[in-house]
Amino acid sequence: MAANSARVAVAQMTSVNDLSVNFATCSRLVKEAAAAGAKLLCFPESFSYMGANLGDSVKIGERLDGPIMQGYCSLARESQIWLSLGGFQEKGSDDSHLCNTHVIVDDTGKIRSKYRKIHLFDVDVPGGMVYKESSFTEAGNEVVAVDSPCGRLGLTVCYDLRFPEVYECLRFQHAAQVLLVPSAFTKITGQAHWEILLRARAIETQCYVIAAAQAGKHNEKRESYGDSVIIDPWGTIVGRLPDKHSTGIAVADIDFSYIDSVRMKMPVDKQRKPIDFWKSSPL
Incomplete structure:
Protein backbone atom coordinates (compact mmCIF):
# COMPACT_ATOMS: atom_id res chain seq x y z
CA MET A 1 0.00 0.00 0.00
CA ALA A 2 1.28 3.47 -0.84
CA ALA A 3 2.83 5.61 1.88
CA ASN A 4 0.22 8.32 1.35
CA SER A 5 -2.61 6.08 2.53
CA ALA A 6 -3.56 4.18 5.68
CA ARG A 7 -6.03 1.36 6.19
CA VAL A 8 -8.80 1.83 8.77
CA ALA A 9 -11.65 -0.34 10.01
CA VAL A 10 -15.05 0.48 11.45
CA ALA A 11 -16.89 -1.88 13.81
CA GLN A 12 -20.56 -2.67 14.24
CA MET A 13 -21.87 -4.57 17.26
CA THR A 14 -24.80 -5.04 19.64
CA SER A 15 -23.54 -4.27 23.14
CA VAL A 16 -25.38 -5.73 26.16
CA ASN A 17 -25.29 -5.23 29.91
CA ASP A 18 -22.39 -7.66 30.37
CA LEU A 19 -18.85 -6.29 30.34
CA SER A 20 -17.20 -9.65 29.63
CA VAL A 21 -19.51 -10.51 26.70
CA ASN A 22 -18.82 -7.14 25.06
CA PHE A 23 -15.08 -7.46 25.68
CA ALA A 24 -15.06 -10.86 23.98
CA THR A 25 -16.84 -9.38 20.93
CA CYS A 26 -14.43 -6.44 20.77
CA SER A 27 -11.43 -8.74 21.15
CA ARG A 28 -12.57 -10.80 18.16
CA LEU A 29 -13.12 -7.67 16.04
CA VAL A 30 -9.69 -6.28 16.99
CA LYS A 31 -8.02 -9.46 15.75
CA GLU A 32 -10.08 -9.34 12.55
CA ALA A 33 -9.14 -5.71 11.87
CA ALA A 34 -5.46 -6.32 12.57
CA ALA A 35 -5.48 -9.34 10.22
CA ALA A 36 -7.00 -7.12 7.51
CA GLY A 37 -4.07 -4.72 7.84
CA ALA A 38 -5.97 -1.89 9.56
CA LYS A 39 -3.91 0.62 11.54
CA LEU A 40 -7.00 1.93 13.38
CA LEU A 41 -10.25 0.24 14.45
CA CYS A 42 -13.20 2.41 15.49
CA PHE A 43 -15.78 1.06 17.95
CA PRO A 44 -19.27 2.53 18.56
CA GLU A 45 -20.61 4.43 21.55
CA SER A 46 -21.23 2.22 24.61
CA PHE A 47 -18.95 -0.47 23.15
CA SER A 48 -18.06 -1.87 26.59
CA TYR A 49 -21.52 -1.72 28.19
CA MET A 50 -25.14 -0.99 27.30
CA GLY A 51 -27.35 -0.82 30.39
CA ALA A 52 -30.76 -2.44 30.47
CA ASN A 53 -32.16 0.25 32.78
CA LEU A 54 -31.61 3.99 33.22
CA GLY A 55 -28.73 4.54 35.62
CA ASP A 56 -27.11 1.12 35.13
CA SER A 57 -24.19 2.73 33.31
CA VAL A 58 -23.42 4.96 36.30
CA LYS A 59 -23.00 1.90 38.52
CA ILE A 60 -20.24 0.48 36.33
CA GLY A 61 -18.60 3.85 35.59
CA GLU A 62 -14.85 3.70 36.03
CA ARG A 63 -11.74 5.84 35.69
CA LEU A 64 -9.64 5.53 32.55
CA ASP A 65 -6.85 3.88 34.54
CA GLY A 66 -9.29 1.25 35.86
CA PRO A 67 -9.44 -2.41 34.78
CA ILE A 68 -12.13 -2.01 32.09
CA MET A 69 -10.25 0.53 29.96
CA GLN A 70 -6.90 -1.10 30.72
CA GLY A 71 -8.27 -4.33 29.25
CA TYR A 72 -8.95 -2.52 25.98
CA CYS A 73 -5.50 -0.94 26.11
CA SER A 74 -4.12 -4.48 26.32
CA LEU A 75 -6.10 -5.45 23.19
CA ALA A 76 -4.51 -2.56 21.29
CA ARG A 77 -1.03 -3.48 22.49
CA GLU A 78 -1.39 -7.21 21.75
CA SER A 79 -2.64 -6.62 18.18
CA GLN A 80 -0.50 -3.52 17.60
CA ILE A 81 -3.44 -1.46 16.40
CA TRP A 82 -4.84 1.96 17.32
CA LEU A 83 -8.35 1.91 18.81
CA SER A 84 -11.09 4.55 18.83
CA LEU A 85 -13.17 3.70 21.89
CA GLY A 86 -16.17 5.98 21.65
CA GLY A 87 -18.62 6.44 24.45
CA PHE A 88 -16.85 4.89 27.45
CA GLN A 89 -18.60 5.25 30.80
CA GLU A 90 -15.93 7.27 32.61
CA LYS A 91 -16.63 7.90 36.29
CA GLY A 92 -17.84 11.45 36.84
CA SER A 93 -17.24 13.98 39.60
CA ASP A 94 -19.62 12.14 41.95
CA ASP A 95 -21.23 8.71 42.30
CA SER A 96 -24.39 9.72 40.44
CA HIS A 97 -22.72 10.99 37.25
CA LEU A 98 -20.42 9.79 34.50
CA CYS A 99 -18.78 11.27 31.41
CA ASN A 100 -19.50 9.88 27.96
CA THR A 101 -15.85 9.71 26.91
CA HIS A 102 -14.24 8.94 23.54
CA VAL A 103 -10.78 7.47 24.16
CA ILE A 104 -7.99 7.03 21.59
CA VAL A 105 -5.49 4.28 22.38
CA ASP A 106 -2.31 3.79 20.33
CA ASP A 107 -0.72 0.54 19.17
CA THR A 108 1.40 0.30 22.33
CA GLY A 109 -1.68 0.41 24.56
CA LYS A 110 -1.14 4.02 25.65
CA ILE A 111 -4.09 6.43 25.92
CA ARG A 112 -3.25 9.24 23.49
CA SER A 113 -6.33 11.43 23.89
CA LYS A 114 -9.80 11.66 25.36
CA TYR A 115 -12.88 13.68 24.44
CA ARG A 116 -15.93 14.06 26.69
CA LYS A 117 -19.20 14.34 24.76
CA ILE A 118 -20.33 17.97 24.60
CA HIS A 119 -23.92 17.62 23.35
CA LEU A 120 -26.02 15.40 25.61
CA PHE A 121 -29.02 13.55 24.20
CA ASP A 122 -32.00 15.18 25.96
CA VAL A 123 -34.72 14.40 23.45
CA ASP A 124 -38.33 13.28 23.16
CA VAL A 125 -37.99 11.11 20.05
CA PRO A 126 -41.14 11.41 17.88
CA GLY A 127 -42.92 8.07 18.05
CA GLY A 128 -40.24 6.74 20.40
CA MET A 129 -38.85 7.08 23.89
CA VAL A 130 -37.90 10.09 25.99
CA TYR A 131 -34.16 10.29 26.66
CA LYS A 132 -32.43 12.56 29.17
CA GLU A 133 -28.72 11.85 29.09
CA SER A 134 -27.98 14.88 31.25
CA SER A 135 -29.74 13.27 34.21
CA PHE A 136 -26.66 11.06 34.77
CA THR A 137 -23.97 12.47 32.45
CA GLU A 138 -21.70 15.50 32.75
CA ALA A 139 -21.14 17.38 29.49
CA GLY A 140 -17.65 18.02 28.20
CA ASN A 141 -16.45 21.48 27.17
CA GLU A 142 -13.38 20.90 24.99
CA VAL A 143 -12.96 20.20 21.26
CA VAL A 144 -10.28 17.53 20.74
CA ALA A 145 -8.13 16.42 17.80
CA VAL A 146 -5.14 14.08 17.87
CA ASP A 147 -2.49 12.93 15.40
CA SER A 148 -2.35 9.25 14.39
CA PRO A 149 -0.90 7.05 11.62
CA CYS A 150 -4.29 7.43 9.92
CA GLY A 151 -4.23 11.22 9.88
CA ARG A 152 -5.30 13.89 12.32
CA LEU A 153 -8.43 12.60 14.05
CA GLY A 154 -11.31 14.82 15.19
CA LEU A 155 -13.18 13.27 18.10
CA THR A 156 -16.96 13.45 18.61
CA VAL A 157 -19.73 11.21 19.98
CA CYS A 158 -23.18 10.42 18.53
CA TYR A 159 -25.53 13.39 19.17
CA ASP A 160 -22.68 15.81 18.38
CA LEU A 161 -23.41 14.88 14.75
CA ARG A 162 -26.38 17.28 14.69
CA PHE A 163 -24.18 20.28 15.50
CA PRO A 164 -22.04 21.15 12.44
CA GLU A 165 -20.10 23.85 14.25
CA VAL A 166 -18.21 21.13 16.18
CA TYR A 167 -17.00 19.61 12.92
CA GLU A 168 -16.19 23.00 11.40
CA CYS A 169 -14.08 23.75 14.46
CA LEU A 170 -12.29 20.42 14.16
CA ARG A 171 -11.48 20.99 10.48
CA PHE A 172 -10.79 24.70 10.28
CA GLN A 173 -9.27 25.35 13.72
CA HIS A 174 -7.80 21.95 14.63
CA ALA A 175 -6.74 20.74 11.13
CA ALA A 176 -8.64 17.44 11.33
CA GLN A 177 -8.44 15.10 8.34
CA VAL A 178 -10.61 12.26 9.68
CA LEU A 179 -13.74 12.78 11.80
CA LEU A 180 -14.81 10.00 14.17
CA VAL A 181 -18.50 9.62 15.08
CA PRO A 182 -19.01 6.60 17.38
CA SER A 183 -22.77 6.28 17.90
CA ALA A 184 -25.79 4.43 19.22
CA PHE A 185 -28.47 6.13 17.12
CA THR A 186 -32.08 5.21 17.82
CA LYS A 187 -33.86 3.27 15.10
CA ILE A 188 -36.27 6.13 14.33
CA THR A 189 -33.68 8.91 14.12
CA GLY A 190 -31.22 6.65 12.33
CA GLN A 191 -33.64 5.76 9.57
CA ALA A 192 -34.41 9.43 9.01
CA HIS A 193 -31.07 11.18 9.44
CA TRP A 194 -28.00 8.95 10.00
CA GLU A 195 -26.52 8.69 6.51
CA ILE A 196 -27.46 12.16 5.31
CA LEU A 197 -25.94 13.89 8.36
CA LEU A 198 -22.72 11.89 8.11
CA ARG A 199 -22.30 12.59 4.41
CA ALA A 200 -23.05 16.28 5.00
CA ARG A 201 -20.33 16.51 7.66
CA ALA A 202 -17.84 14.86 5.29
CA ILE A 203 -18.74 17.21 2.40
CA GLU A 204 -18.76 20.38 4.53
CA THR A 205 -15.39 19.70 6.11
CA GLN A 206 -13.72 17.80 3.23
CA CYS A 207 -12.71 15.12 5.72
CA TYR A 208 -13.07 11.38 5.88
CA VAL A 209 -15.79 10.35 8.35
CA ILE A 210 -15.66 7.05 10.24
CA ALA A 211 -18.97 6.31 11.97
CA ALA A 212 -19.11 3.17 14.11
CA ALA A 213 -22.65 2.19 15.06
CA GLN A 214 -24.43 0.06 17.61
CA ALA A 215 -26.88 -2.24 15.85
CA GLY A 216 -30.12 -4.06 16.65
CA VAL A 229 -19.83 3.48 7.45
CA ILE A 230 -16.63 5.10 6.22
CA ILE A 231 -17.15 8.18 4.00
CA ASP A 232 -14.59 10.04 1.89
CA PRO A 233 -14.16 13.85 1.65
CA TRP A 234 -16.42 14.00 -1.42
CA GLY A 235 -19.26 12.40 0.53
CA THR A 236 -18.96 8.94 -1.07
CA ILE A 237 -19.41 5.87 1.13
CA VAL A 238 -16.24 3.79 0.70
CA GLY A 239 -16.78 1.27 3.50
CA ARG A 240 -19.96 -0.27 4.87
CA LEU A 241 -21.14 -3.44 6.59
CA PRO A 242 -23.46 -5.60 4.48
CA ASP A 243 -26.46 -5.17 6.78
CA LYS A 244 -27.61 -2.99 9.66
CA HIS A 245 -27.86 -5.78 12.26
CA SER A 246 -24.66 -7.76 11.84
CA THR A 247 -21.62 -7.72 14.08
CA GLY A 248 -18.38 -7.24 12.18
CA ILE A 249 -16.06 -4.74 10.53
CA ALA A 250 -15.75 -2.84 7.26
CA VAL A 251 -12.38 -1.70 5.91
CA ALA A 252 -11.28 1.22 3.72
CA ASP A 253 -8.12 3.21 2.98
CA ILE A 254 -7.62 6.83 4.01
CA ASP A 255 -6.02 8.50 0.97
CA PHE A 256 -4.20 11.62 2.11
CA SER A 257 -3.53 12.80 -1.45
CA TYR A 258 -7.26 12.62 -2.14
CA ILE A 259 -7.98 14.84 0.88
CA ASP A 260 -5.47 17.37 -0.47
CA SER A 261 -6.94 17.16 -3.98
CA VAL A 262 -10.53 17.79 -2.84
CA ARG A 263 -9.44 20.73 -0.68
CA MET A 264 -7.28 22.26 -3.40
CA LYS A 265 -9.98 22.10 -6.07
CA MET A 266 -12.62 23.57 -3.77
CA PRO A 267 -10.74 25.81 -1.28
CA VAL A 268 -13.55 26.45 1.19
CA ASP A 269 -11.05 27.00 3.99
CA LYS A 270 -9.83 30.15 2.23
CA GLN A 271 -13.32 31.31 1.22
CA ARG A 272 -15.09 31.01 4.57
CA LYS A 273 -16.25 34.18 6.28
CA PRO A 274 -15.12 34.77 9.87
CA ILE A 275 -17.68 34.50 12.66
CA ASP A 276 -17.53 38.27 13.14
CA PHE A 277 -18.81 38.74 9.58
CA TRP A 278 -22.09 37.02 10.44
CA LYS A 279 -22.45 38.85 13.73
CA SER A 280 -22.12 42.23 12.05
CA SER A 281 -24.06 41.41 8.90
CA PRO A 282 -27.40 43.29 8.70
CA LEU A 283 -30.51 41.11 8.80
Missing part, protein backbone atom coordinates in the same frame (compact mmCIF):
# COMPACT_ATOMS: atom_id res chain seq x y z
CA LYS A 217 -31.85 -4.89 19.94
CA HIS A 218 -29.80 -4.57 23.11
CA ASN A 219 -32.69 -5.41 25.41
CA GLU A 220 -36.48 -5.08 25.54
CA LYS A 221 -36.29 -1.29 25.84
CA ARG A 222 -33.45 -0.30 23.53
CA GLU A 223 -32.77 -0.78 19.83
CA SER A 224 -30.09 0.93 17.72
CA TYR A 225 -30.16 1.70 14.01
CA GLY A 226 -26.83 0.24 12.90
CA ASP A 227 -25.14 1.03 9.55
CA SER A 228 -21.43 1.54 10.31
Whole structure:
Protein backbone atom coordinates (compact mmCIF):
# COMPACT_ATOMS: atom_id res chain seq x y z
CA MET A 1 0.00 0.00 0.00
CA ALA A 2 1.28 3.47 -0.84
CA ALA A 3 2.83 5.61 1.88
CA ASN A 4 0.22 8.32 1.35
CA SER A 5 -2.61 6.08 2.53
CA ALA A 6 -3.56 4.18 5.68
CA ARG A 7 -6.03 1.36 6.19
CA VAL A 8 -8.80 1.83 8.77
CA ALA A 9 -11.65 -0.34 10.01
CA VAL A 10 -15.05 0.48 11.45
CA ALA A 11 -16.89 -1.88 13.81
CA GLN A 12 -20.56 -2.67 14.24
CA MET A 13 -21.87 -4.57 17.26
CA THR A 14 -24.80 -5.04 19.64
CA SER A 15 -23.54 -4.27 23.14
CA VAL A 16 -25.38 -5.73 26.16
CA ASN A 17 -25.29 -5.23 29.91
CA ASP A 18 -22.39 -7.66 30.37
CA LEU A 19 -18.85 -6.29 30.34
CA SER A 20 -17.20 -9.65 29.63
CA VAL A 21 -19.51 -10.51 26.70
CA ASN A 22 -18.82 -7.14 25.06
CA PHE A 23 -15.08 -7.46 25.68
CA ALA A 24 -15.06 -10.86 23.98
CA THR A 25 -16.84 -9.38 20.93
CA CYS A 26 -14.43 -6.44 20.77
CA SER A 27 -11.43 -8.74 21.15
CA ARG A 28 -12.57 -10.80 18.16
CA LEU A 29 -13.12 -7.67 16.04
CA VAL A 30 -9.69 -6.28 16.99
CA LYS A 31 -8.02 -9.46 15.75
CA GLU A 32 -10.08 -9.34 12.55
CA ALA A 33 -9.14 -5.71 11.87
CA ALA A 34 -5.46 -6.32 12.57
CA ALA A 35 -5.48 -9.34 10.22
CA ALA A 36 -7.00 -7.12 7.51
CA GLY A 37 -4.07 -4.72 7.84
CA ALA A 38 -5.97 -1.89 9.56
CA LYS A 39 -3.91 0.62 11.54
CA LEU A 40 -7.00 1.93 13.38
CA LEU A 41 -10.25 0.24 14.45
CA CYS A 42 -13.20 2.41 15.49
CA PHE A 43 -15.78 1.06 17.95
CA PRO A 44 -19.27 2.53 18.56
CA GLU A 45 -20.61 4.43 21.55
CA SER A 46 -21.23 2.22 24.61
CA PHE A 47 -18.95 -0.47 23.15
CA SER A 48 -18.06 -1.87 26.59
CA TYR A 49 -21.52 -1.72 28.19
CA MET A 50 -25.14 -0.99 27.30
CA GLY A 51 -27.35 -0.82 30.39
CA ALA A 52 -30.76 -2.44 30.47
CA ASN A 53 -32.16 0.25 32.78
CA LEU A 54 -31.61 3.99 33.22
CA GLY A 55 -28.73 4.54 35.62
CA ASP A 56 -27.11 1.12 35.13
CA SER A 57 -24.19 2.73 33.31
CA VAL A 58 -23.42 4.96 36.30
CA LYS A 59 -23.00 1.90 38.52
CA ILE A 60 -20.24 0.48 36.33
CA GLY A 61 -18.60 3.85 35.59
CA GLU A 62 -14.85 3.70 36.03
CA ARG A 63 -11.74 5.84 35.69
CA LEU A 64 -9.64 5.53 32.55
CA ASP A 65 -6.85 3.88 34.54
CA GLY A 66 -9.29 1.25 35.86
CA PRO A 67 -9.44 -2.41 34.78
CA ILE A 68 -12.13 -2.01 32.09
CA MET A 69 -10.25 0.53 29.96
CA GLN A 70 -6.90 -1.10 30.72
CA GLY A 71 -8.27 -4.33 29.25
CA TYR A 72 -8.95 -2.52 25.98
CA CYS A 73 -5.50 -0.94 26.11
CA SER A 74 -4.12 -4.48 26.32
CA LEU A 75 -6.10 -5.45 23.19
CA ALA A 76 -4.51 -2.56 21.29
CA ARG A 77 -1.03 -3.48 22.49
CA GLU A 78 -1.39 -7.21 21.75
CA SER A 79 -2.64 -6.62 18.18
CA GLN A 80 -0.50 -3.52 17.60
CA ILE A 81 -3.44 -1.46 16.40
CA TRP A 82 -4.84 1.96 17.32
CA LEU A 83 -8.35 1.91 18.81
CA SER A 84 -11.09 4.55 18.83
CA LEU A 85 -13.17 3.70 21.89
CA GLY A 86 -16.17 5.98 21.65
CA GLY A 87 -18.62 6.44 24.45
CA PHE A 88 -16.85 4.89 27.45
CA GLN A 89 -18.60 5.25 30.80
CA GLU A 90 -15.93 7.27 32.61
CA LYS A 91 -16.63 7.90 36.29
CA GLY A 92 -17.84 11.45 36.84
CA SER A 93 -17.24 13.98 39.60
CA ASP A 94 -19.62 12.14 41.95
CA ASP A 95 -21.23 8.71 42.30
CA SER A 96 -24.39 9.72 40.44
CA HIS A 97 -22.72 10.99 37.25
CA LEU A 98 -20.42 9.79 34.50
CA CYS A 99 -18.78 11.27 31.41
CA ASN A 100 -19.50 9.88 27.96
CA THR A 101 -15.85 9.71 26.91
CA HIS A 102 -14.24 8.94 23.54
CA VAL A 103 -10.78 7.47 24.16
CA ILE A 104 -7.99 7.03 21.59
CA VAL A 105 -5.49 4.28 22.38
CA ASP A 106 -2.31 3.79 20.33
CA ASP A 107 -0.72 0.54 19.17
CA THR A 108 1.40 0.30 22.33
CA GLY A 109 -1.68 0.41 24.56
CA LYS A 110 -1.14 4.02 25.65
CA ILE A 111 -4.09 6.43 25.92
CA ARG A 112 -3.25 9.24 23.49
CA SER A 113 -6.33 11.43 23.89
CA LYS A 114 -9.80 11.66 25.36
CA TYR A 115 -12.88 13.68 24.44
CA ARG A 116 -15.93 14.06 26.69
CA LYS A 117 -19.20 14.34 24.76
CA ILE A 118 -20.33 17.97 24.60
CA HIS A 119 -23.92 17.62 23.35
CA LEU A 120 -26.02 15.40 25.61
CA PHE A 121 -29.02 13.55 24.20
CA ASP A 122 -32.00 15.18 25.96
CA VAL A 123 -34.72 14.40 23.45
CA ASP A 124 -38.33 13.28 23.16
CA VAL A 125 -37.99 11.11 20.05
CA PRO A 126 -41.14 11.41 17.88
CA GLY A 127 -42.92 8.07 18.05
CA GLY A 128 -40.24 6.74 20.40
CA MET A 129 -38.85 7.08 23.89
CA VAL A 130 -37.90 10.09 25.99
CA TYR A 131 -34.16 10.29 26.66
CA LYS A 132 -32.43 12.56 29.17
CA GLU A 133 -28.72 11.85 29.09
CA SER A 134 -27.98 14.88 31.25
CA SER A 135 -29.74 13.27 34.21
CA PHE A 136 -26.66 11.06 34.77
CA THR A 137 -23.97 12.47 32.45
CA GLU A 138 -21.70 15.50 32.75
CA ALA A 139 -21.14 17.38 29.49
CA GLY A 140 -17.65 18.02 28.20
CA ASN A 141 -16.45 21.48 27.17
CA GLU A 142 -13.38 20.90 24.99
CA VAL A 143 -12.96 20.20 21.26
CA VAL A 144 -10.28 17.53 20.74
CA ALA A 145 -8.13 16.42 17.80
CA VAL A 146 -5.14 14.08 17.87
CA ASP A 147 -2.49 12.93 15.40
CA SER A 148 -2.35 9.25 14.39
CA PRO A 149 -0.90 7.05 11.62
CA CYS A 150 -4.29 7.43 9.92
CA GLY A 151 -4.23 11.22 9.88
CA ARG A 152 -5.30 13.89 12.32
CA LEU A 153 -8.43 12.60 14.05
CA GLY A 154 -11.31 14.82 15.19
CA LEU A 155 -13.18 13.27 18.10
CA THR A 156 -16.96 13.45 18.61
CA VAL A 157 -19.73 11.21 19.98
CA CYS A 158 -23.18 10.42 18.53
CA TYR A 159 -25.53 13.39 19.17
CA ASP A 160 -22.68 15.81 18.38
CA LEU A 161 -23.41 14.88 14.75
CA ARG A 162 -26.38 17.28 14.69
CA PHE A 163 -24.18 20.28 15.50
CA PRO A 164 -22.04 21.15 12.44
CA GLU A 165 -20.10 23.85 14.25
CA VAL A 166 -18.21 21.13 16.18
CA TYR A 167 -17.00 19.61 12.92
CA GLU A 168 -16.19 23.00 11.40
CA CYS A 169 -14.08 23.75 14.46
CA LEU A 170 -12.29 20.42 14.16
CA ARG A 171 -11.48 20.99 10.48
CA PHE A 172 -10.79 24.70 10.28
CA GLN A 173 -9.27 25.35 13.72
CA HIS A 174 -7.80 21.95 14.63
CA ALA A 175 -6.74 20.74 11.13
CA ALA A 176 -8.64 17.44 11.33
CA GLN A 177 -8.44 15.10 8.34
CA VAL A 178 -10.61 12.26 9.68
CA LEU A 179 -13.74 12.78 11.80
CA LEU A 180 -14.81 10.00 14.17
CA VAL A 181 -18.50 9.62 15.08
CA PRO A 182 -19.01 6.60 17.38
CA SER A 183 -22.77 6.28 17.90
CA ALA A 184 -25.79 4.43 19.22
CA PHE A 185 -28.47 6.13 17.12
CA THR A 186 -32.08 5.21 17.82
CA LYS A 187 -33.86 3.27 15.10
CA ILE A 188 -36.27 6.13 14.33
CA THR A 189 -33.68 8.91 14.12
CA GLY A 190 -31.22 6.65 12.33
CA GLN A 191 -33.64 5.76 9.57
CA ALA A 192 -34.41 9.43 9.01
CA HIS A 193 -31.07 11.18 9.44
CA TRP A 194 -28.00 8.95 10.00
CA GLU A 195 -26.52 8.69 6.51
CA ILE A 196 -27.46 12.16 5.31
CA LEU A 197 -25.94 13.89 8.36
CA LEU A 198 -22.72 11.89 8.11
CA ARG A 199 -22.30 12.59 4.41
CA ALA A 200 -23.05 16.28 5.00
CA ARG A 201 -20.33 16.51 7.66
CA ALA A 202 -17.84 14.86 5.29
CA ILE A 203 -18.74 17.21 2.40
CA GLU A 204 -18.76 20.38 4.53
CA THR A 205 -15.39 19.70 6.11
CA GLN A 206 -13.72 17.80 3.23
CA CYS A 207 -12.71 15.12 5.72
CA TYR A 208 -13.07 11.38 5.88
CA VAL A 209 -15.79 10.35 8.35
CA ILE A 210 -15.66 7.05 10.24
CA ALA A 211 -18.97 6.31 11.97
CA ALA A 212 -19.11 3.17 14.11
CA ALA A 213 -22.65 2.19 15.06
CA GLN A 214 -24.43 0.06 17.61
CA ALA A 215 -26.88 -2.24 15.85
CA GLY A 216 -30.12 -4.06 16.65
CA LYS A 217 -31.85 -4.89 19.94
CA HIS A 218 -29.80 -4.57 23.11
CA ASN A 219 -32.69 -5.41 25.41
CA GLU A 220 -36.48 -5.08 25.54
CA LYS A 221 -36.29 -1.29 25.84
CA ARG A 222 -33.45 -0.30 23.53
CA GLU A 223 -32.77 -0.78 19.83
CA SER A 224 -30.09 0.93 17.72
CA TYR A 225 -30.16 1.70 14.01
CA GLY A 226 -26.83 0.24 12.90
CA ASP A 227 -25.14 1.03 9.55
CA SER A 228 -21.43 1.54 10.31
CA VAL A 229 -19.83 3.48 7.45
CA ILE A 230 -16.63 5.10 6.22
CA ILE A 231 -17.15 8.18 4.00
CA ASP A 232 -14.59 10.04 1.89
CA PRO A 233 -14.16 13.85 1.65
CA TRP A 234 -16.42 14.00 -1.42
CA GLY A 235 -19.26 12.40 0.53
CA THR A 236 -18.96 8.94 -1.07
CA ILE A 237 -19.41 5.87 1.13
CA VAL A 238 -16.24 3.79 0.70
CA GLY A 239 -16.78 1.27 3.50
CA ARG A 240 -19.96 -0.27 4.87
CA LEU A 241 -21.14 -3.44 6.59
CA PRO A 242 -23.46 -5.60 4.48
CA ASP A 243 -26.46 -5.17 6.78
CA LYS A 244 -27.61 -2.99 9.66
CA HIS A 245 -27.86 -5.78 12.26
CA SER A 246 -24.66 -7.76 11.84
CA THR A 247 -21.62 -7.72 14.08
CA GLY A 248 -18.38 -7.24 12.18
CA ILE A 249 -16.06 -4.74 10.53
CA ALA A 250 -15.75 -2.84 7.26
CA VAL A 251 -12.38 -1.70 5.91
CA ALA A 252 -11.28 1.22 3.72
CA ASP A 253 -8.12 3.21 2.98
CA ILE A 254 -7.62 6.83 4.01
CA ASP A 255 -6.02 8.50 0.97
CA PHE A 256 -4.20 11.62 2.11
CA SER A 257 -3.53 12.80 -1.45
CA TYR A 258 -7.26 12.62 -2.14
CA ILE A 259 -7.98 14.84 0.88
CA ASP A 260 -5.47 17.37 -0.47
CA SER A 261 -6.94 17.16 -3.98
CA VAL A 262 -10.53 17.79 -2.84
CA ARG A 263 -9.44 20.73 -0.68
CA MET A 264 -7.28 22.26 -3.40
CA LYS A 265 -9.98 22.10 -6.07
CA MET A 266 -12.62 23.57 -3.77
CA PRO A 267 -10.74 25.81 -1.28
CA VAL A 268 -13.55 26.45 1.19
CA ASP A 269 -11.05 27.00 3.99
CA LYS A 270 -9.83 30.15 2.23
CA GLN A 271 -13.32 31.31 1.22
CA ARG A 272 -15.09 31.01 4.57
CA LYS A 273 -16.25 34.18 6.28
CA PRO A 274 -15.12 34.77 9.87
CA ILE A 275 -17.68 34.50 12.66
CA ASP A 276 -17.53 38.27 13.14
CA PHE A 277 -18.81 38.74 9.58
CA TRP A 278 -22.09 37.02 10.44
CA LYS A 279 -22.45 38.85 13.73
CA SER A 280 -22.12 42.23 12.05
CA SER A 281 -24.06 41.41 8.90
CA PRO A 282 -27.40 43.29 8.70
CA LEU A 283 -30.51 41.11 8.80
